[in-house]
Amino acid sequence: MRRLIKHDSIVDDTWKPIDPDCSAPEHGQICSLEQWHNLADKDGSAVQLEPGQEPTPLFDALEKIDLLVINFPVFTDGRGFSYARDVREHGYQGELRASGHFIRDQLTYLQRCGFDAFQMADDSDLNAALTSLRDFTEHYQAAIDQPLPLFRRRL
Amino acid sequence: MYVYDQHDQKIIDERVAQFRDQTTRFLAGEITDAEFLPLRLQNGLYLQRLAPMLRIAVPYGLMNSSQLRKLADISKTYDKGYVHISTRQNVQLNWPLLEEVPDILAELSTVQMHAIQTSGNCIRNTTTDQFAGVASDELEDPRPYCEIIRQWSTLHPEFAFLPRKFKIAVCGSTQDRAAIHYHDIGIELVADDDGEIGLKILVGGGLGRTPAIGSVICEWLDKKHLLTYLEAVLRVYNQHGRRDNKYKARIKILVRAMGIDAFREAVEQQWTALKDGASTLTEAEIIRARSFFRDPSYLALDSTLAMSDLEQDCTRDPIFANWIKRNTQDHRLPGYRIVTLSLKATGFAPGDITAEQLELLAELSDLYSFGEIRSTHQQNMVLGDVQVSALYALWQRLQAAGLATPNIGYLTDIICCPGGDYCSLANAKSLPIAEAIQTRFDDLDYVYDLGPLELNISGCMNACGHHHVGQIGILGVDKKGQEFYQICLGGNQAKDASIGKILGPSFKQKDVPEVIDRILSTYVTLRKEDENFLDTYRRVGIHPFKERAYAQAD
Numbered sequence: 001m002r003r004l005i006k007h008d009s010i011v012d013d014t015w016k017p018i019d020p021d022c023s024a025p026e027h028g029q030i031c032s033l034e035q036w037h038n039l040a041d042k043d044g045s046a047v048q049l050e051p052g053q054e055p056t057p058l059f060d061a062l063e064k065i066d067l068l069v070i071n072f073p074v075f076t077d078g079r080g081f082s083y084a085r086d087v088r089e090h091g092y093q094g095e096l097r098a099s100g101h102f103i104r105d106q107l108t109y110l111q112r113c114g115f116d117a118f119q120m121a122d123d124s125d126l127n128a129a130l131t132s133l134r135d136f137t138e139h140y141q142a143a144i145d146q147p148l149p150l151f152r153r154r155l
Numbered sequence: 156m157y158v159y160d161q162h163d164q165k166i167i168d169e170r171v172a173q174f175r176d177q178t179t180r181f182l183a184g185e186i187t188d189a190e191f192l193p194l195r196l197q198n199g200l201y202l203q204r205l206a207p208m209l210r211i212a213v214p215y216g217l218m219n220s221s222q223l224r225k226l227a228d229i230s231k232t233y234d235k236g237y238v239h240i241s242t243r244q245n246v247q248l249n250w251p252l253l254e255e256v257p258d259i260l261a262e263l264s265t266v267q268m269h270a271i272q273t274s275g276n277c278i279r280n281t282t283t284d285q286f287a288g289v290a291s292d293e294l295e296d297p298r299p300y301c302e303i304i305r306q307w308s309t310l311h312p313e314f315a316f317l318p319r320k321f322k323i324a325v326c327g328s329t330q331d332r333a334a335i336h337y338h339d340i341g342i343e344l345v346a347d348d349d350g351e352i353g354l355k356i357l358v359g360g361g362l363g364r365t366p367a368i369g370s371v372i373c374e375w376l377d378k379k380h381l382l383t384y385l386e387a388v389l390r391v392y393n394q395h396g397r398r399d400n401k402y403k404a405r406i407k408i409l410v411r412a413m414g415i416d417a418f419r420e421a422v423e424q425q426w427t428a429l430k431d432g433a434s435t436l437t438e439a440e441i442i443r444a445r446s447f448f449r450d451p452s453y454l455a456l457d458s459t460l461a462m463s464d465l466e467q468d469c470t471r472d473p474i475f476a477n478w479i480k481r482n483t484q485d486h487r488l489p490g491y492r493i494v495t496l497s498l499k500a501t502g503f504a505p506g507d508i509t510a511e512q513l514e515l516l517a518e519l520s521d522l523y524s525f526g527e528i529r530s531t532h533q534q535n536m537v538l539g540d541v542q543v544s545a546l547y548a549l550w551q552r553l554q555a556a557g558l559a560t561p562n563i564g565y566l567t568d569i570i571c572c573p574g575g576d577y578c579s580l581a582n583a584k585s586l587p588i589a590e591a592i593q594t595r596f597d598d599l600d601y602v603y604d605l606g607p608l609e610l611n612i613s614g615c616m617n618a619c620g621h622h623h624v625g626q627i628g629i630l631g632v633d634k635k636g637q638e639f640y641q642i643c644l645g646g647n648q649a650k651d652a653s654i655g656k657i658l659g660p661s662f663k664q665k666d667v668p669e670v671i672d673r674i675l676s677t678y679v680t681l682r683k684e685d686e687n688f689l690d691t692y693r694r695v696g697i698h699p700f701k702e703r704a705y706a707q708a709d
Contacts, residue, residue, distance in 0.1 A: 078317060109312035136173075138166050140309055154162060
């Protein structure tokens with residue numbers, strides 16, 4: 001079973017990985033966007049977005065989604081950061097997971113954008129990665145983790 | 156100027172610690188070259204031809220004397236005793252050791268400086284008018300808004316991996332000295348019909364491979380919406396900017412592809428979600444930002460008396476008189492002048508300044524200009540608040556230190572990137588071209604007769620030397636391993652912005668000074684009375700210049 005960082009600790013992944021060739025993903029399996037669209041019952045569903053797949057089509061069903069995975073095929077493609085903020089700002093409350101080839105030095109930014117779970121392609125040293133989550137204790141901007149910008153908190 | 160409190164200091168200190176850890180892991184082989192690349196770039200570190208280059212941020216070009224002393228000190232301890240002023244008003248070290256960069260950043264943090272986002276595909280250092288706050292044609296000081304943007308953009312979690320770099324400039328005066336038309340976002344402080352000052356927003360300008368003049372996306376925006384509006388623009392760009400080709404990845408390409416109206420619509424749609432949210436500026440925050448840029452303790456001066464003294468000094472010393480005419484400008488207050496220190500002496504790389512000169516400048520700024528110094532995107536330095544009565548004493552010190560070359564705004568005040576001598580991106584050298592031109596046109600009377608003239612040189616298409624907006628622009632190109640130089644004419648970075656037009660086939664390095672000579676003599680022949688180069692060019696077009704430049708020797 002694959003492991004990931006969730007809510008600041010290392011846990012086992014309880015979801016079945018995505019299978020793009022499967023015609024009808026079972027409950028508890030992560031769907032591609034296309035598979036997810038075809039689900040008859042979206043309650044408790046899990047869906048994975050790729051770069052170029054904006055989250056807009058999900059906005060009407062965010063309450064039904066338990067897991068939203070945003071995949072990073074390459075760590076330099078930053079579209080997922082905006083997707084994450086966008087879904088959180090539209091009220092998504094479920095697990096928001098980054099997966100793929102992001103690096104531990106991006107963890108604070110990812111967390112600030114609303115991700116609460118991190119499944120790294122290289123999961124050989126998740127303990128070391130955990131320390132990167134704590135690189136910063138202060139920020140200028142408003143984001144998901146700290147909804148007030150520094151200028152509204154400065155004393 | 157802006158002063159850090161414990162929050163600002165904490166952010167900078169944590170960044171230093173983060174980069175120290177990243178560097179250690181890189182040197183231990185735990186981070187690959189490809190992974191380290193954006194990490195080091197977002198801390199201003201390039202690995203160049205001969206050594207790394209560290210680009211230190213100078214937010215909107217403003218520094219104090221202790222920062223200048225620290226830079227001098229760092230350049231002596233960690234480098235070769237000189238630094239370079241870049242065309243984004245930043246300071247570059249040419250020879251630091253990678254292992255020592257975390258120590259340099261730690262040193263910088265002690266004087267509230269850093270190298271955050273001076274490179275990489277993120278929001279870069281915000282630039283402005285080098286005469287902000289002292290210019291006589293200013294509607295409102297742009298620096299408080301630059302500082303607000305600096306804080307918002309610093310370590311912004313959503314916009315650290317954009318399709319490409321992103322540059323913002325702000326201008327608050329009648330004459331645009333910040334080149335806002337050539338920025339990804341250009342912001343101008345403008346008054347509406349009722350006289351209320353707001354923000355005019357331009358988007359999609361830029362230089363590089365495909366130069367473009369920015370389009371107006373918003374004619375007047377209430378200042379309180381500054382950050383949410385910027386966030387909306389950036390979010391549209393981050394999601395839709397091209398990532399398949401780095402030469403088509405800047406926002407100008409996206410704006411052109413969508414058309415400005417469709418782009419505006421996309422931004423407005425994003426903005427509806429963000430508008431009036433927590434990032435909306437409060438009145439208190441605008442007041443706080445402004446409080447750092449209040450007038451220093453100016454004296455009420457008798458300008459008539461000061462000017463008559465100045466005239467006497469000028470009559471006595473024509474060399475001083477000439478420097479006053481060329482290198483100083485009107486200040487908005489009587490009895491003060493703005494002084495530009497030329498870093499364009501022949502024989503020195505444009506924009507380079509030694510540790511000793513930095514220390515002298517720190518001393519002179521303490522003595523004569525409230526301890527503040529500005530760097531300019533034309534790669535010079537400015538003392539903004541010099542009393543007229545102190546000009547002679549100041550000039551003598553500058554003259555002795557080689558900082559009083561009287562060429563500001565003239566042909567030999569060349570903007571020039573470091574080029575092939577340092578930069579690994581360059582196709583050709585640029586510094587020898589600048590020197591050859593300065594050497595050839597060493598007759599100051601001729602240079603003055605030519606009038607104000609901008610000559611800009613870039614060593615490659617990335618256009619760090621802003622060649623497209625030079626009235627004369629020179630671009631280094633590589634042809635089968637040989638360095639050639641393309642010349643363009645008619646560029647202009649002011650409000651009536653225009654992009655230079657290519658003259659024709661490129662020239663060999665040794666022929667460039669002669670070609671420039673021919674272009675200039677064509678202008679001298681064709682100009683009407685006081686007509687400047689740009690106006691003559693706009694009237695007669697490129698053909699007469701072309702004919703003369705490519706004519707065979709008789």
